[in-house]
Amino acid sequence: MEIYIARQPIYDRNRSVYGYELLYRSGKVKNEAKGNGDKETVEVLINSFYHFDIEELTNNKFVFINFTKTLLLENVPLHFPPHRLVIEILENIPLTNEILKMCKTYKEKGYQIALDDFILDKEHIHLLQLLPFIDLIKIDFPSTPKPMRKKLINIKQKYPIQLVAEKIETKEDYEEAYNEGFDLFQGFFFHKPMIFSKREIPPTFYSRMKLMNEIKKPEPDIRRITNIIETDISLSYNILKMINKHFTRTNKIKSINQAIVLLGLKEIQRWIFIISLRESIEEQDEVAKELLHTSLLRAKFCELFALEILQVKDAGEFFLTGMFSMIDTILQMPMEKVVTELPLQDSITAALLGEMNEHRQILNIIRMIERAEWKKVTEQAEKFGANEEMIFSIYWNAMRWAHTLIEDDIIFHHSD
Structure with a gap:
């Protein structure tokens, strides 16, 4: 059973x-x-x-x-x-x-x-x-x-x-x-918005330090740098904002790896150094932590779904769809305003704004799981030729991945 x-x-x-x-x-x-x-x-x-x-x-x-x-x-x-x-x-x-x-x-x-x-x-x-x-x-x-x-x-x-x-x-x-x-x-x-007092995504000191150490290496590992940024919604958000500021809107981003290549390691290093000087002035409340955890879980779910069910080779855009699905709540800003600051691929932006494309359909599945709308989960999964066992195996693996990051202090580690 x-x-x-x-x-x-x-x-x-x-x-x-x-x-x-x-x-x-x-x-x-x-x-x-x-x-x-x-x-x-x-x-x-x-x-x-x-x-x-x-x-x-x-x-x-x-x-x-x-x-x-x-x-x-x-x-x-x-x-x-x-x-x-x-x-x-x-x-x-x-x-x-x-x-x-x-x-x-x-x-x-x-x-x-x-x-x-x-x-x-x-x-x-x-x-x-x-x-x-x-x-x-x-x-x-x-x-x-x-x-x-x-x-x-x-x-x-x-x-x-x-x-x-x-x-x-x-x-x-x-x-x-x-x-x-x-x-x-x-x-x-x-x-939903309105309950939180913060206006920006809380920074993650530990992830920034890992990035600095990796970027300083004679031969930086782009894949490792990508993985570090992908596990930190603050870093992901800010790197995309920087690209939006320095590049034209014709640069549509579909993965963090593409963003790193476009921005360049030297620019990333300079950016990481500057924001590392900022100190967190207040403790992170657990509602915000829970939202960040949910964002990570959704990101991994969408990525794994794309890899295992859709069998795509590059699931970066699906990861970003899940990652930023709650960014409006975290920032207390309408999603329509948030996406104008991010040079995301059109399909990702459309999904975040509620347009019913493939990205949104996958995102909706995990939202249905969160609400225990089991009948809808079954119906939506069948549209992709997937059964419930496959869907919940993906959900459980995504939950374990997000939990591991939190338990290892990768998400909420702060300096003294």
Whole structure:
């Protein structure tokens, strides 16, 4: 049985990643894996943890998993470490005395427990008995009336419970939830502009030093220089801006390697030296880090898809499409304005602006995976003659590649 997993970050009030909700499914069904209590669903969940490296999947953060009544009563959570797992109790599970006892057991063993899509209902006879064992309450923020949200906030005065605002889609939703006192936030708003204070992509000191050392060699390795720049969205962005400043718009760039050749090693060395003198004046927040990580994952996914499915020889332009797919969010600038500063190949620019070409179609596949839109993933993959196993193998390899860069401090290394 093939197991496919996507993830969605959950942020705290300091915009640090608190954990990830894992969105999973089985390759044998055509829509999301929805718990029905049978053995196959249990096996899907267990195998998802044993098949994937949970540390790589979650960057050593908490992992949120939805559990059905059957999974809870069969003690499935006990297969996973309590310091990592947050047990989400689905909204359709009756809060019976049986569930109450199970929650008490899991709590005593060190697990965190969350109520998913919770609605305060005094008719639940076991609700007051259950609350002492609950660590988090997740609510659908936009669809929950403000009076109800206020009642939930009041619960925090009696119990040490964190409130999670789900489906945060807009700046207004985020600010309202923050001001009301919610502790954690989840939703696609964090993939959109307006929340960040920075106006430029954070520099990466470590990558610049590696570049300097490589360029100074008697015989610099162009391929190695290309690889260093490709793993750093700040370097990629700035080198393209420099080309746009010094060359005519007839120079359409489709890969970082082409950009290096066009600019020249001496110019790159001078440029790297100048920007290396700049110091980072503030710490990098984790929302920005997560966006950079997603950009790298998308870049590698698009590249691997082009190489393995389309079987192209040079996938550089697909890499750039994924790399810059979130540059508008990172820079807090409309994509229409950002692309005017980058001498990108027309097909890349069109894809970034939403035109439905081949580059955009591939980019859309990974965006669908991020949103757990499994049916759309299947349909889009079939258009390219690919099956789900191939798609998610590419996704997993791209995730491991991006994770390795971050864990090795290649992306977020700063000087003292």
